[in-house]
Structures are given as structure tokens and as C-alpha cells.
Amino acid sequence: MTTEDEQVDEPIDILLVEPNPGDSRLFEEKFTDAKLLNTIHTVSDGQSALDFVRQRNEYTDEPRPDIILLEPQLPGKSGIDVLSELKNEPTLDGIPVVVLTSSDAGEKIVQSHGLEADTYIQKPVEPEDFVEFVQSIEDFWFAIVQKPA
Structure with a gap:
């Protein structure tokens, strides 16, 4: 039994789907x-994200992610397509997906496709804002982990 003061010590595997190498490095x-x-x-890109989650092609030895941070604007298969495939596949739809938006409009665009991510977090513009961003991801994760079954 764990108390509220104890944090979950299991490492989490985060899949970041981000086409911008500079943003990836900052994350x-x-x-x-x-x-x-x-x-x-x-x-x-979107196809690599799906390959990673399904543990196929070059990602067969990778762990299934505990959480996915998804940029909707991707080359090739869009983030919307990725989200749609994840949410429509019973073995994958339990993986929480955080859609990274650049504005409130990003959330509305995703929703206009009839899709819902688990949460939407605005992507930081300035490097110093990434600390707060990381904290919001951590808060979201702990809220999920501590939710009663």
C-alpha cells in the first residue's frame, strides 16, 4: 500500500513525436x-510513431510507451491520423496521448476531426518555459497513475 507522499518510482517511457529537432532536444x-x-x-513523423507503439520494424526491441506526447503537425502521416489509429485500436487506446498544441486553435482542430486526446498542453515557445511544461506533463502523469482503478 502506498501513501499519498510516496511517488511512483517506476520509470516511465515517454514517446515524443516531434518533427523539430531543436524542440526535441529541448524536451x-x-x-x-x-x-x-x-x-x-x-x-x-507519424509513421515512425505508429511503428514504435506497435513495436515493429526498427522498433521491435523498444518498450511500449506509457505516455505519448504528440505534435499534430507532422510530415507524412499527420498527428490527427496517428491519434485516430491509436484511439481506434483496442490494444493501444489505453496509452494516454498528450497533444502538443501551439495555440488554443490546435485543440479545436483535433476535436474538429471527431477525436479526443487525453489532454492538450500548449507547447512552450521560449526555452525557459519548458520547465513549467515538463511539470505539467509530470502532474498529468501522476494524476493518471494515482487515479483509482
Whole structure:
């Protein structure tokens, strides 16, 4: 039995789907700086994201992610398509998906396709805002983990 003061010590596997290498690097650095127990896996397009989650092709040895951070604007298969496939596949729809938006409009665009992510978080514009962003991801994760079954 765990108390409220205890945090979950299991490392979490985060899949970051982000086409911008600069943003990917910032995400990775800030998660490391925050000393969260996690492993960040990064892919830059929708097809790679689906391959990673399904553990196929070059990703057969990768763990299934505990949480997915998804940029909707991706080259090739869009983030909307990725979200749709994840939510329509029973073995994958339990993985929480955080859609990274650049504005409130991003959330409305996703919803206009009849899809719902688990949450939407506005992507930071300034590097110093990434610390707060990482904290919001951590808060979301702990809210999920501590939710009663």
C-alpha cells in the first residue's frame, strides 16, 4: 500500500513525436534537468510513431510507451491520423496521448476531426518555459497513475 507522499518510482517511457529537432532536444534536456524517472524516445513523423507503439520494424526491441506526447503537425502521416489509429485500436487506446498544441486553435482542430486526446498542453515557445511544461506533463502523469482503478 502506498501513501499519498510516496511517488511512483517506476520509470516511465515517454514517446515524443516531434518533427523539430531543436524542440526535441529541448524536451529531452528539460526532462533530464527535472530529474523525472523517465526515458524519452523521440520520433519525427507519424509513421515512425505508429511503428514504435506497435513495436515493429526498427522498433521491435523498444518498450511500449506509457505516455505519448504528440505534435499534430507532422510530415507524412499527420498527428490527427496517428491519434485516430491509436484511439481506434483496442490494444493501444489505453496509452494516454498528450497533444502538443501551439495555440488554443490546435485543440479545436483535433476535436474538429471527431477525436479526443487525453489532454492538450500548449507547447512552450521560449526555452525557459519548458520547465513549467515538463511539470505539467509530470502532474498529468501522476494524476493518471494515482487515479483509482
